[in-house]
Amino acid sequence: MQKRLHGMLTTHALSLPSINLSTSFDTPAARIPQMSAVVLNPGHSHDEVVQVVRKIRAEDNVGPQHDRGCAGTVEVASFNSSAQIVLSGSREGIMRASEFLREQGIASRAADLPVSTPFHCSFLEPAAEGMRVALEATHLNNPLIPLVSNLDGTMINTTHSLVSNLVAQISLPVRWSKCLRNLAQDRIDRLVFLGPGKALANLARRDATLREKHSGQPSRTEVLSVATDADLEAFAELWKEETAQL
Incomplete structure (x- = not known):
C-alpha cells in the first residue's frame, strides 16, 4: 500500500486533541499545549525531575515515564544543562510538575516558552511518522562531516543513523548537555x-x-x-x- 505524504504533517497532526495551534480562552488546561524551562537548584539532578514527571503521569493513569515518548500530561523535552530542563505537554500537567518541583526545593522557577506546540515529546509522533515517509522517499548520502546526535550525543556517520535520528528527535527528548559533554571529551x-x-x-x-x-x-x-x-x-x-x- 502506497503512503501519501500530503497532509500527514498538518491535518492528521493538528487533529490531535493535544495539539492545538489556536487556543481559545475556554479550552481546558488539560488540552492547552505548553513548554516550560525549569531551573534546578544547586545540588539537584535530572533524575529528580524525571521522577516527578513519572509521579504526575502515574496520577493521571498514563503510565511511567520512559526514555521513549509516551502520550500523557507532561514529559521531559530537553536536558539543556545540568541546571536546566525543559518540560513539554499540557499546561495543567506542566503547572502541577513545576509547582511540585518548587515545593520540594528541586527547582527555583519555571519559565513558559513562547511556542504553540509541545515539541520533542510524544504529542508529535504523527509528525515523526510523516518525516519518516519523506526521508524514505529522499536519496541521502553519508555525511561528509560527522554530525552530533541530539538524542544521545554520539557521532552520526552513516545515512541510516542520520535518518533514524532525524525521525526520532521529533518526539523524543533532546540531550543537549550530553552533546556538550561528549564534545568536550573529544x-x-x-x-x-x-x-x-x-x-x-x-x-x-x-x-x-x-x-x-x-x-x-x-x-x-x-x-x-x-x-x-x-x-x-x-x-x-x-x-x-x-x-x-x-
Whole structure:
C-alpha cells in the first residue's frame, strides 16, 4: 500500500486533541499545549525531575515515564544543562510538575516558552511518522562531516543513523548537555553557534564554567555566538586569519 505524504504533517497532526495551534480562552488546561524551562537548584539532578514527571503521569493513569515518548500530561523535552530542563505537554500537567518541583526545593522557577506546540515529546509522533515517509522517499548520502546526535550525543556517520535520528528527535527528548559533554571529551576546542539568539551559546558557556569549577582545570573550549550580521563578518575575518596560517 502506497503512503501519501500530503497532509500527514498538518491535518492528521493538528487533529490531535493535544495539539492545538489556536487556543481559545475556554479550552481546558488539560488540552492547552505548553513548554516550560525549569531551573534546578544547586545540588539537584535530572533524575529528580524525571521522577516527578513519572509521579504526575502515574496520577493521571498514563503510565511511567520512559526514555521513549509516551502520550500523557507532561514529559521531559530537553536536558539543556545540568541546571536546566525543559518540560513539554499540557499546561495543567506542566503547572502541577513545576509547582511540585518548587515545593520540594528541586527547582527555583519555571519559565513558559513562547511556542504553540509541545515539541520533542510524544504529542508529535504523527509528525515523526510523516518525516519518516519523506526521508524514505529522499536519496541521502553519508555525511561528509560527522554530525552530533541530539538524542544521545554520539557521532552520526552513516545515512541510516542520520535518518533514524532525524525521525526520532521529533518526539523524543533532546540531550543537549550530553552533546556538550561528549564534545568536550573529544577535545573540541571551539564551539560556534550560528543563527539568531544566544540561548544555546549561553548554555554552553555555563556548562564550560561548571566543567572548570568541578575539574579544577581551566576550560579549553571557546564558545562563539554568530547571531548578527556583525558577528558573521567578525567570524569570517577570524576564519580567514586562522586558515591562512595553516
